[in-house]
Amino acid sequence: WIREIYLYPEVGSTNDVARDLGDMGAPEGVAVLADAQTRGRGRAGRSWWTPPGHAIALSLLVRPRRPVADWPQLGMVAGLAAVEAVRGIGCPAGLKWPNDLMIPPVIGEVPSLAAWRKAGGILVESFPPAFAVIGIGINVNIWPEEIPPDLREILGSLSQTLGLPIPRLAVLKGLLRAFASLYLEWNAGARLVERWAAALIMLGRPVRVLTPEGACEGIAEGVDEGGGLRVRLPDGREQRFHAGEVSLRG
Ligand code: BTN
Numbered sequence: 001w002i003r004e005i006y007l008y009p010e011v012g013s014t015n016d017v018a019r020d021l022g023d024m025g026a027p028e029g030v031a032v033l034a035d036a037q038t039r040g041r042g043r044a045g046r047s048w049w050t051p052p053g054h055a056i057a058l059s060l061l062v063r064p065r066r067p068v069a070d071w072p073q074l075g076m077v078a079g080l081a082a083v084e085a086v087r088g089i090g091c092p093a094g095l096k097w098p099n100d101l102m103i104p105p106v107i108g109e110v111p112s113l114a115a116w117r118k119a120g121g122i123l124v125e126s127f128p129p130a131f132a133v134i135g136i137g138i139n140v141n142i143w144p145e146e147i148p149p150d151l152r153e154i155l156g157s158l159s160q161t162l163g164l165p166i167p168r169l170a171v172l173k174g175l176l177r178a179f180a181s182l183y184l185e186w187n188a189g190a191r192l193v194e195r196w197a198a199a200l201i202m203l204g205r206p207v208r209v210l211t212p213e214g215a216c217e218g219i220a221e222g223v224d225e226g227g228g229l230r231v232r233l234p235d236g237r238e239q240r241f242h243a244g245e246v247s248l249r250g
Helices: 014-023 068-088 158-162 168-187 193-199
Strands: 004-011 030-037 055-062 094-096 100-103 117-127 131-139 206-211 214-223 229-232 238-241 245-248
Touching (some): 004 014, 014 030, 014 055, 014 131, 055 168, 068 094, 068 100, 068 131, 068 168, 094 193, 117 158, 193 214, 206 229, 214 238
Parallel strands (some): 004 030
Antiparallel strands (some): 030 055, 055 131, 117 131, 206 214, 206 245, 214 229
16 A cells, blocks of 8 residues: 655654645655654644654555545544554553553553553644645654653653664554555445554543643543543543543552
């Protein structure tokens, strides 16, 4: 399914390069990879750090056949692909809603899922009705001393968890293979929401959700068709979230 890979030593953001290619009429299946990004973007207007040589920064151009209303599910396709790629090299992995790629800090006994760290993320940008750009970032060979001290408990990398350098190409191959197969399934009409929910690490657990409107705590019970998080509040009511930040409590 991948048609062409554009590989750069350094770009601002691979998502911007893929968007420009999309605007120029490039077909779906075009991939943009960069060794480093100077203006990498995360969700909610945050910046995304891609130090040279240590991470995967990938953007994929898709022109889905499915209705535009289904395009937000592209995040699920990419999240599942990232989890599959990381598990494929022998590292446990899951997703923190909506789409943070989480891994344990070490292999073996970890006291709680709350100690899992973010090793990657997904940024989908849609330009309907023509195309969407799916950005995937994975921290592959970043060591603790390279991570800013205030982020060391929060950010993880595959090399840190597995205790050895990881060939980026092995992760990338797994990622492209998993994405291509999940995307083709999804584009042909498959429902991925159950598989995506099964990859979420917080279902059935106490969580705290932060939204611009405020914070609330409850038990993460499940997700709805569109990927919204269903949280049972202490007073028994159910609340649905379509955006926000979740943290695991214990
Ligand atoms: C997040 O968790 O906030 C999403 C992070 C997405 C980062 C990737 S790296 C490749 C692509 N280019 C970007 O500028 N962002 C995405």
